[in-house]
Amino acid sequence: MTMELYYNPMSFPSRAVLLAARALDVGLELKKLDILGGEHMGEEYLKLNPQHTVPFLVDGDLHLSESAAIVMYLADSYGKDDTLYPQDLKKRSIINQRLFFSTGTLFPRFGQTYVVPVLFKGTGINEDGIPGLEDAFNTLNDYLDGNDWVAGEAISIADYCIVTTVSTAEAIGFDVSRYENVAAWLARCKEAIEEYDDLNQNGLDQFATYFAEKLSQLES
Ligand SMILES: N[C@@H](CCC(=O)N[C@@H](CS)C(=O)NCC(=O)O)C(=O)O
Structure with missing residues (x-):
C-alpha cells in the first residue's frame, strides 16, 4: 500500500521529507494541503492530524506528524541500507x-x-x-x-x-x-x-x- 504524505511545497519541513524520501528511494502519494486557505484546520484533516501541521505521513494505521520523526521512520523502515541513518x-x-x-x-x-x-x-x-x-x-x-x-x-x-x-x-x-x-x-x-x-x-x-x-x- 502506498504511503500518503500531506504536504505543502512552501513548507520547509514538508520539503525536508520530500528530499529524504527521494534519497531513500521511497514512493509517496503526495496530497497537497492548502495551508494558506486554511485546509489544515478543516474537520477532516484535524481528525487525521490534531496537530494541524504539514508534513504528515499516513502509512497504513500509522499516522505521523513532525518532519524529523517522519524521516527517521522512513529511513529505518524503508532505507535500502543504513547509510543515511546508521545503526551505530x-x-x-x-x-x-x-x-x-x-x-x-x-x-x-x-x-x-x-x-x-x-x-x-x-x-x-x-x-x-x-x-x-x-x-x-x-x-x-x-x-x-x-x-x-x-x-x-x-x-x-x-x-x-x-x-x-x-x-x-x-x-x-x-x-x-x-x-x-x-x-x-x-x-x-x-x-x-x-x-x-x-x-x-x-x-x-x-x-x-x-x-x-x-x-x-x-x-x-
Ligand atoms: N515541527 C514541525 C513543524 C511543522 C509546521 O509547523 N508546519 C507548518 C508549515 S511550515 C504548518 O503546518 N503550520 C500550520 C499550523 O501549525 O497550523 C515539523 O517539523 O514537522
Whole structure:
C-alpha cells in the first residue's frame, strides 16, 4: 500500500521529507494541503492530524506528524541500507541531536523571527529574534567546522532536514554568507542532493515570493 504524505511545497519541513524520501528511494502519494486557505484546520484533516501541521505521513494505521520523526521512520523502515541513518549508536545519536537542534532551535527561531510575524501576525520582522537566530547559525557553523555534512563525514537524514530551513532563510534575505562553513555546505547540498531544484528550490522560491509580497505590503 502506498504511503500518503500531506504536504505543502512552501513548507520547509514538508520539503525536508520530500528530499529524504527521494534519497531513500521511497514512493509517496503526495496530497497537497492548502495551508494558506486554511485546509489544515478543516474537520477532516484535524481528525487525521490534531496537530494541524504539514508534513504528515499516513502509512497504513500509522499516522505521523513532525518532519524529523517522519524521516527517521522512513529511513529505518524503508532505507535500502543504513547509510543515511546508521545503526551505530554514536553516529546515530549525533544525527538525532542535529535533528532535535533543527526542530527545537533552528526552525522555531527562524519561524518566530521571520515567518510568524510577517506572514501570520502582520507585524514585520521581529528584530528581537535575530540574535537568537544568528546564534543558531553560529552553532551550525561550528558543527560544520572540518565536516562536509552536519553530522560528520557522511550525508545523513539531518542534512535533508536542516537544508530546507537554511535555504529558505537565505532566500528571504538572511545573510548566510556570514557563516562560511554553512555557506559551503549549502552549496554542497545543492550539488549533491537528488532533485534538489524540483523538491526544494521551487517551493522555496514560491515561499520567498509570497514572503516578499507580504513584507512590502507591511512596509507600504
Ligand atoms: N515541527 C514541525 C513543524 C511543522 C509546521 O509547523 N508546519 C507548518 C508549515 S511550515 C504548518 O503546518 N503550520 C500550520 C499550523 O501549525 O497550523 C515539523 O517539523 O514537522
